[in-house]
Amino acid sequence: HAIKQDVLLKVIEIIQQNNAEFAYPTSTMHLQTVPQQAAMLGDNLGNNPLKNPAEQPLSG
Structure with a gap:
């Protein structure tokens, strides 16, 4: 595990030296x-009164 830790720490160091960042979970x-x-x-069963797919609300 020590080698794995050393590799990961080196990766972090290289990323920081290049002014890059890690993406955090959303x-x-x-x-x-x-x-x-x-x-x-519409209701939670997917019954949406909007018929045209272009009119469907964005889900996010």
Whole structure:
């Protein structure tokens, strides 16, 4: 494990010397939907009143 640690520390050092950074994991936030929004967006079963795929809300 000592060799693995040395290699990883060297990788970190090289990245920092080149002014680069590691990407951190992303987070997902779940927001509460109020009744008016639910009526506009459809239910949780995928029944969306918008018929044209281009009109579908972006999911993120």
